[in-house]
C-alpha cells in the first residue's frame with residue numbers, strides 16, 4: 001500500500017493540486033488554475049478561507065439546504081490518503097507519470113471505485129474500452145476471481161507494452177485478453193461471436209466522440225443487471241458551461257443528455273475524477 005503521493009501523481013491527475021516549489025502552489029481543479037503564494041499557503045487563516053470558499057458549493061434553497069461540497073486540493077489529498085492503492089498500481093502510476101498522456105490515467109480513487117463495483121457485482125466477465133498503460137484495467141484484473149476475464153481494448157501498441165508488463169508482474173495476464181485495434185471493431189466482433197448478454201461489467205475510457213457508439217455496443221454485450229461505467233462525463237467542467245461548444249464537449253454533453261432519457265438503464269453520475277456515470281442495465 002502506498003503511503004505518500006508524489007509530484008508525479010499530482011501532475012498526472014487532473015483534479016489534484018501539486019506543489020513544485022516552496023514559492024508557489026499551483027492548483028489544477030476542474031479546468032481552473034489558481035496560484036496561491038507560499039506565505040498565503042502558510043497562513044492558516046488564509047488557507048482556511050480559501051478552503052471554505054472552494055469546498056462548499058451549495059447551501060441554498062434549490063438544494064434543500066443540503067451542504068454540497070466540492071473537492072479542494074487539501075480535501076483531495078486527504079481523500080487520496082484514504083485510498084488503498086496496491087503497490088503494483090502505484091509503481092505503474094509512477095512509470096506512467098514519465099510518459100506522454102499520463103493525465104489520461106484514471107485517479108487512484110476512481111480505480112478503487114471501479115474495483116469495488118466489480119467486487120460488489122461479483123463480476124467475472126469484464127470489458128475495458130481504452131487501456132492506455134493499464135492502470136484501470138490492472139485495478140479490475142486484480143480483483144477478478146481466478147478464471148475471470150477482462151477484454152482490454154486499446155489501439156496504441158506502445159501503451160499496451162507497458163500494460164502487458166504490469167499484467168505479467170502482477171500475475172494477472174491470464175485474466176486479461178488484450179485486443180489491439182479499434183475498440184468499436186472489437187466490440188462488434190464479440191457480438192458476432194455470440195457473446196451478447198454475457199458480460200457483467202464494462203468501463204469506457206476511450207474516444208469521447210464515440211461514447212454513444214461504445215455504449216450501444218456494450219449494452220448488447222452486458223447482461224441485465226450488469227454495469228457500464230463511463231469516464232470523463234463532466235469533461236473538466238466544460239459540459240456545464242454553455243459558452244463551450246467544441247466538438248468533444250458537445251458530444252459528451254449530448255451523450256449525458258441521451259443517457260438521462262434512456263429507459264434501458266438506471267444511472268448515477270458521480271463527481272469523482274473527471275466525472276463517472278454508472279449505468280445498470282435494466
Ligand SMILES: C[S@@+](CC[C@H](N)C(=O)[O-])C[C@H]1O[C@@H](n2cnc3c(N)ncnc32)[C@H](O)[C@@H]1O
Pocket residue numbers: 104105106129130131132133134135136137153154155156159181182183184205206207
Ligand atoms: C483516457 S486513456 C485510457 C486510460 C486508462 N483507462 C487508464 O486508466 O490508464 C484512452 C485510451 O484510449 C485509447 N483509444 C482512443 N481511441 C480508441 C479507439 N478508437 N480504439 C481503441 N482505443 C482507443 C487511446 O489510445 C488511449 O490509450
